[in-house]
Amino acid sequence: MMAQFHWTEAMSVGVEALDADHRCLIRIINLLYNVEAAGRDAEHIQSVLETLKLYGRLHFKREERVMQAARFPGASIHRAEHQGFARYLEALRKRYATGDDPEVARELYDYLTGWLCHHVMIQDFAYKPYVNTVGDANAVARNAAPPLPNIAGLTLVSA
Numbered sequence: 089m090m091a092q093f094h095w096t097e098a099m100s101v102g103v104e105a106l107d108a109d110h111r112c113l114i115r116i117i118n119l120l121y122n123v124e125a126a127g128r129d130a131e132h133i134q135s136v137l138e139t140l141k142l143y144g145r146l147h148f149k150r151e152e153r154v155m156q157a158a159r160f161p162g163a164s165i166h167r168a169e170h171q172g173f174a175r176y177l178e179a180l181r182k183r184y185a186t187g188d189d190p191e192v193a194r195e196l197y198d199y200l201t202g203w204l205c206h207h208v209m210i211q212d213f214a215y216k217p218y219v220n221t222v223g224d225a226n227a228v229a230r231n232a233a234p235p236l237p238n239i240a241g242l243t244l245v246s247a
């Protein structure tokens with residue numbers, strides 16, 4: 089069953105810049121929900137995929153820099169999960185580029201909601217107790233990568 093997601097304080101990892109990224113991910117998931125609800129739109133899906141690629145590049149850089157600053161002991165396992173996300177996206181992009189794959193929006197939606205529940209809510213939460221050891225974790229996160237573009241209309245990301 090597909091549903092809209094809403095970010096709440098209960099999802100906070102304790103660093104505003106990282107929470108902002110996670111809110112962005114939820115907006116992307118909701119865009120996919122709208123695609124599914126409105127019917128297929130190949131161009132829309134392509135821009136969602138481009139946006140996710142950028143999302144991963146910037147968000148993971150921010151998060152990995154914070155984990156490093158906090159000396160989080162699970163950082164290398166965490167980084168491997170981020171790499172898995174990037175690999176999955178790349179495989180999906182290739183599969184979608186080689187033919188008509190009407191299931192892509194649904195599959196991506198399922199993957200991202202799983203990612204939200206298993207990576208964000210469990211793996212990201214694991215570093216939360218460590219970020220307090222960093223003087224200004226939010227500044228570390230912000231300085232690690234530029235902010236995400238406003239993705240509401242998905243128009244700011246070029247292929």
Ligand SMILES: [Fe+2]
Pocket residue numbers: 110147151208212
């Ligand atoms: Fe994250």
Ligand SMILES: [Fe+2]
Pocket residue numbers: 151166170207211212
């Ligand atoms: Fe993460």
